[in-house]
Amino acid sequence: QVRLVESGGGSVQTGGSLRLSCAASGSIRNIVTMGWYRQAPGKQRELVATITRGGSTNYVDSAKGRFTISRDNRENTVFLQMNSLKPEDTAVYYCNIYNTYGMEYWGKGTLVTVSS
Numbered sequence: 001q002v003r004l005v006e007s008g009g010g011s012v013q014t015g016g017s018l019r020l021s022c023a024a025s026g027s028i029r030n031i032v033t034m035g036w037y038r039q040a041p042g043k044q045r046e047l048v049a050t051i052t053r054g055g056s057t058n059y060v061d062s063a064k065g066r067f068t069i070s071r072d073n074r075e076n077t078v079f080l081q082m083n084s085l086k087p088e089d090t091a092v093y094y095c096n097i098y099n100t101y102g103m104e105y106w107g108k109g110t111l112v113t114v115s116s
Helices: none
Strands: 002-007 010-013 018-026 031-039 046-052 057-059 067-072 077-082 091-099 104-106 110-115
Touching (some): 002 104, 018 110, 031 077, 057 067, 077 091
Parallel strands (some): 010 110
Antiparallel strands (some): 002 018, 031 046, 031 091, 067 077, 091 104, 091 110
């Protein structure tokens, strides 16, 4: 069984920063991609950023230049450094991993609230 535990969410003012962490444990095999998604109230879940095992990254346009995703392959941990936060970044942020067997796993989410 795979378990993903997110941490680092919270409440900040516009322009503030947060660093999210997600630790994966359990029967993890051959993780290919680790990433972060978010879901704002009344909206669909959207991709924020992903990173491959080799370090290739992908960001949603609204996160480019403000967010940085990184990972520690030995510890099966992925991070999301979020700077210059805006109210529209308010959402529940979910950790996601995808492996070579086509298996996908999700964390339970961590809430980020940005006030103006």
